[in-house]
Amino acid sequence: MNQDATQDQAHMARALALAARGLYTTDPNPRVGCVVVREGAVLGEGWHVRAGEAHAEVLALRAAGPGARGATVYVTLEPCSHTGRTAPCADALIDAGVARVVCGSSDPNPKVAGAGIALLRAAGISVSVGVLEPATRDLNVGFFSRFERGRPFVRLKLAMSLDARTAPASGAPVWISGEAARADVQEWRARSGAILTGAGTVRSDDPRLDVRLAYGSWVRQPLRVLLDPMLSCATGAKLFAAEGALVFAAPDAPARTDGSARVERLPRAAGGLDLHAVIARLTELEVNELLVECGPRLAGAFILSGLVDEFVLYIAPTLLGADAAPLLHVSGLKLPAFDIKDVQRIGPDLRLILLPKKS
Numbered sequence: 001m002n003q004d005a006t007q008d009q010a011h012m013a014r015a016l017a018l019a020a021r022g023l024y025t026t027d028p029n030p031r032v033g034c035v036v037v038r039e040g041a042v043l044g045e046g047w048h049v050r051a052g053e054a055h056a057e058v059l060a061l062r063a064a065g066p067g068a069r070g071a072t073v074y075v076t077l078e079p080c081s082h083t084g085r086t087a088p089c090a091d092a093l094i095d096a097g098v099a100r101v102v103c104g105s106s107d108p109n110p111k112v113a114g115a116g117i118a119l120l121r122a123a124g125i126s127v128s129v130g131v132l133e134p135a136t137r138d139l140n141v142g143f144f145s146r147f148e149r150g151r152p153f154v155r156l157k158l159a160m161s162l163d164a165r166t167a168p169a170s171g172a173p174v175w176i177s178g179e180a181a182r183a184d185v186q187e188w189r190a191r192s193g194a195i196l197t198g199a200g201t202v203r204s205d206d207p208r209l210d211v212r213l214a215y216g217s218w219v220r221q222p223l224r225v226l227l228d229p230m231l232s233c234a235t236g237a238k239l240f241a242a243e244g245a246l247v248f249a250a251p252d253a254p255a256r257t258d259g260s261a262r263v264e265r266l267p268r269a270a271g272g273l274d275l276h277a278v279i280a281r282l283t284e285l286e287v288n289e290l291l292v293e294c295g296p297r298l299a300g301a302f303i304l305s306g307l308v309d310e311f312v313l314y315i316a317p318t319l320l321g322a323d324a325a326p327l328l329h330v331s332g333l334k335l336p337a338f339d340i341k342d343v344q345r346i347g348p349d350l351r352l353i354l355l356p357k358k359s
Helices: 003-022 056-068 089-096 115-122 133-139 141-148 179-191 199-205 275-284 296-304
Strands: 033-038 041-047 072-075 100-103 126-129 153-160 165-167 194-198 223-227 246-249 262-265 289-293 310-315 338-346 349-356
Touching: 003 033, 003 041, 003 056, 003 072, 003 100, 003 133, 033 056, 041 056, 056 072, 056 089, 089 115, 115 126, 133 141, 141 153, 141 289, 153 165, 153 179, 153 296, 179 289, 179 310, 179 338, 179 349, 194 199, 194 296, 199 223, 199 296, 223 275, 289 296, 310 338
Parallel strands: 072 100, 100 126, 153 289, 153 310, 194 223, 194 289, 223 246, 246 262
Antiparallel strands: 033 041, 033 072, 310 349, 338 349
């Protein structure tokens, strides 16, 4: 690798580190970082903080000031070329007189999709694309999934004992995972556009499904989604304590006249609601990453539907016995096998990140 390529990777790595600062706040926009460099010196840095506010390129150019003229700009994602809630970043780069732009990846959004790169090149700016692209895509896995596959990136979070059980035979709610693992779950929730559960979990555990992390003085709460085909959950459940929950119900469910949640009707499927219709609706709502926290039946349904992209599995060093509730209710001969992406100890527990093996 020559020196120029090494420098490109080093500056892009810094841009990615900046982009990651927006991990919990930019949704539904991508996480983007930017570095302005001239003659080896960093003149300005920026990252996108939240939707509707200045993009990374604008903040970095603002920090660089007049020194941006003739500089090289490293940005993790192709600069936007359309006017949304902010002006096009490609225009800002052209107006600043930069000489070169290095992009981690092109933008999968069809409103951009190469148009930003074309604008820069038409203005005489040299453009390189693909530096540390896998890391850029991984940081924005849901954003790329929504535009390239037409659906969010779906994570299924599960917690179990050593004997793959999730609750004692008595049915009493207990914490399987330790405090450190529960804090870790908060970070998965925080990066998600929506958190989904089923009616059985609400009735047995009464979860809040909120995020209890603060990012400075601002907290972004993901959309709380409940699959409740017959609207059987009490409107006093903790899930409904704050405004904005979304309940998906079957067409034949009774009318709900009270409560703070929004109710939408979706088609039925065997055993519950059509999960593909659920995912399609969440895509329309611009959900990039969906975190599913649910009981064994709904978890099994997601797996059998082929909708799970990644498993987050916590294993506690305890035993619950054969009569305890199982991790999953699934059967069949074509259940997925997995690749282990990551293993970490989280307090007394283990956390496995698993990817379904592609057939």
